[in-house]
Amino acid sequence: MTLALTRDLVAAADARGAAVGAFNVIHLETAEALARAAENAGLPVILQISQNCADYHGGLAPIASATLAVARASAAPIAVHLDHADREELVDEAIALGFGSVMFDGAALPYDLNVAATARVVAAAHAAGVSVEGELGEIGGKDGAHAPGVRTDPGEAQSFVAATGVDALAVAVGSSHAMTARTAQLDLDLIGRLKAALPVPLVLHGSSGVSDDVIGAAIAAGMAKINVSTHLNGYFSRAVRGVLDADPVLVDSRRYVREGRAAVAAEAERMLRLFAGEAVLAR
Incomplete structure (x- = not known):
């Protein structure tokens, strides 16, 4: 199937009061699992490659080429997105490789510099023809920048969107990156005020630390793109650990990585259905 565009998937979900899942690729098996999840659910998905992931693989091109190939071969509508890039040259590379959208993360910059850099991107x-997600209001937990009290101001967000022309905005509403317990409490009133103030879709980062019920409430309040990474990484790791614990002499990595891939596919499918508004069992 031809690659889907992130802006189309997010706009379609937003129009029906739902959200689209945006899940981070760590390696090829993750991309394969996420494509399988979308196919099984009959729903679209966004495959995200972060700057950290590109650095882990020694550059963007190898993991991007594999992910783009998986997306193009899938029967599901799949978009490929660059996540949390703060290097403008990496954004340029993603555009050249064929990504449909990029996220420029200038949240650590002073407001004026964030506006200028984001506008250039x-x-x-x-x-x-590539859409851009910006970020305003630092989301805690990433690279040690834990700031649980930070919130995005609706008035400032409105000015930021107008000044930069971003197509979507990641906002700080109480979530935090890399959480392994789903205990974060979101400011649902703030999400509603941001939704009313902004002409672009809202993106929730740090969703691994948010329970199903609260994610559902956040979508009802106005979130249209839900980013998940750590939560799915946990499923992969626990499945692999279980196989290795059961067979300490196993050396064929395909036999345990296969189980990790299957675990991610099952949970990602469940989450896609949750974000789309289908009734699913909480995990």
Whole structure:
């Protein structure tokens, strides 16, 4: 299937009061699992490759090429997105490789510098037909920047969107990256005010630390793209650990990685259905 565009998937979900799942690729098996989840659910998915993931693989091109190939071969609508890039040259590379969207993360910059850098990225991306997600209000927990009290101001967000031309905005509403317990409490009133103030879809980062019920409430309040990474990584790791614990002399990595891939596919499918508004069992 032809690659889907992130902006189309997010807009379609937003229009029906739902959200689309955006799941981080760590390695080829993750991409395969996420494509399988979308196919089984009959729902679209966004495959995200972060700057950290690109650095882990020694560059963006190897993991991007594999992920794009998986997406193009899938029967499901799949978009490929660059996540949390703070290097403009990496954004340029993602655009050249064929990504449909990029996230420029200038949240650690002073407001004026964030606006200027994000606007440059938007100009380059839009010229290539690529959409841009920006971020305003630092989301805690990433790279040690734990700031649980930080919140995105609706007025400032409105000015930021107007000044930069971003197509979606990641906002700080109480979630935190890399949480392994699903205990984060979101400011649902703030999500509603941001939704009312902004002409672009809202993105929830740090969703691994948010329970099913609260994610559902956040979607009802206005979130249209839900990012998940750590939660699915836990499923992969626990499945692999279980196989190795059961067979300490096993050396064929395909036999245990296969189980990790299957575990991610099952949970990602469940989450896609949850975000789409289908009734699913909580995990």
